[in-house]
Structures are given as C-alpha cells and as structure tokens.
Amino acid sequence: MAGKPVIIDCDPGHDDAVALLLAVGSDAIDLRAVTTTFGNCSVEDATRNALQILTLAGATDVPVARGAAGALSGLSTLGNYVHGASGLDGPPMPAPAFDIVEEPAPAMMRRVIEKSSEPVTVVATGPITNVAQLLLDSPESKEGIREIIFMGGSTERGNHTPTAEFNTYADPEALDVVLQSGLPVRMVGLNLTHQALAAPAVVERMAAMHHTVGQTCAAWMGFFGASYNRIWEFDAPPVHDPCTVAALIDRDVIGWREAFVAVELEGKWTRGTTVVDLHGRYREQAPNAKVAITLDAERYWDLVLKSVDRLGRQS
C-alpha cells in the first residue's frame, strides 16, 4: 500500500532529525517535501542540517525549501542552548549531496498540496510559522490538507519557560492561526513526549547497529541527553518530534482526547502557553483539536529503531 503523502516542516534539531529518519525509513509515509524554519537554530543552519540528515538517510530526492527566519511577530527565539552552535551538535555529518529548491517554504507547500492526488498531512515539529503563513497566503490550500499534526505545547508545564513549550513560545501567533483554521489538528505536547525517553537501553540498541545511521543516532542522543540533563535534570532525553510521525505510521501508538486548545498571546509570564481544556470547563468552547495523552513507549521505540536500522542497512 502506498504511503501517506506527508510534508514535514522542521527545525533540525536532534529530535527533528530522528523524526526525518523515521519518516524516510517507513513505507507508511510518502515524504513529499521537507521545509525548514528557525527554532532550534537559525533557519540557515536548520536548512543545512536538513540536507545533511536526508543525505545521511539516502533521501536526496526529497525536495527541501527554506522557510521562516523568525516568527509572524518578527521575533526569532533560538534553541541553540539545547542543540548546540550548529543546531545538530555531536557526530560529524555528511556534506549535503543536494541543494534546496529556491522557493519559499509556504510556496513549496502550496505547490506540493495542489499537485497531490490525495490530501496531504502536514507535520510541524518546530515553530509553526511556515504552516500559518501557508494558511494566511493560500487559504484555498486547506482543501488539500488532510490534517495538521504538530509537536508543541503541553497540557502541563512548559520547558522554554515554566509554562510555555519552546515551539509554541517561539511563535504563538502562528499556532493561533492553525488552531483557528478549522482544519483537523492533532497536538503532541510535552505531556506526551516526556514519555518518549531515549533511555540507556534505547541508545544501546542504536549503538549496537553496525552502520553510520545507527551510530549517528546514538551520538545525537548523547549530545541531546547531556543538554537535557544540564538544563532540566532529565536522566534521559525526551525525543519529542518523532512522536508526530509515529502516530501516522501506527494509529495505536498514541492515545488521544478531543479538547478545546488555546494559546496565550498576552500573558506577561505566560505568553506561548497552551491552555488545554481536557474536561470541558469552557462550556462555550467546542473542541478544536485532538490532544495526545498516552504513549506506548515500547511500540514507539520499535518503530523508530526499525526505520533507523533499515536506512543504515541500505546506506
């Protein structure tokens, strides 16, 4: 069976990198395009990193377009404090074997969606600026979008600030556009991704793979894990972004709940915080998203490692 047509908009970033490998290595996904955004690092670095990751994965036929250098507000909040100076610090990466498509990310998204014979799933694993820009520039594109599934926000605490998760903090106006779009939206927040820990047993499975892709993933987990331990005292890093892709491959890997979700745009201390009404307390607000609640972590890691090993053996 042909894979689902998917566009991944990302800010690679160690966990974005694993999300790209999961997608490329799975027959359930037809990765039509990758677009890049500022976030974990500058958009220039994220774009170079995306080309390097896809080169490592042997996916040099996937078109890549550079996207937003900053939020709809113009601000550019960067996460190099987690991902290092390059945005993908740790192991050496291959030089890109191909170049980007010289068109803005929203324009490429629109073109890919228009050309597709079936609706396209949009996966966003960074600040969701490019997706919001697409919806603002080309509202007619909505007809060709099956759903938007994004990593961001949280039903509980944040990370970049005590209440706001990094992606939503970096561009809350963009998430507001997406939440008000009327499109099917699935939210994968920190409450879910903190169940996706790359524990030592997981990293050992990567390190036991006798190929560059597996060794690179293990080294990424080493760098990412050191950052998470230094900043947030985690014993193992939560590998956030592949959770979005895993949900497209295996419908049972995540449990969902419909809820009204809003993003705070005004709060002095709470800007970028997602407010997730899991119990319908805002009676006048109908649910506008499906929110990820439970992860089958064993199933998740089996999916990720299967893709990583498959790509490694092919390389």
Ligand code: RIB
């Ligand atoms: O808060 C975690 C999210 O912010 C992840 O997507 C990570 O890659 C960064 O973009």
Ligand code: CA
């Ligand atoms: Ca990301």
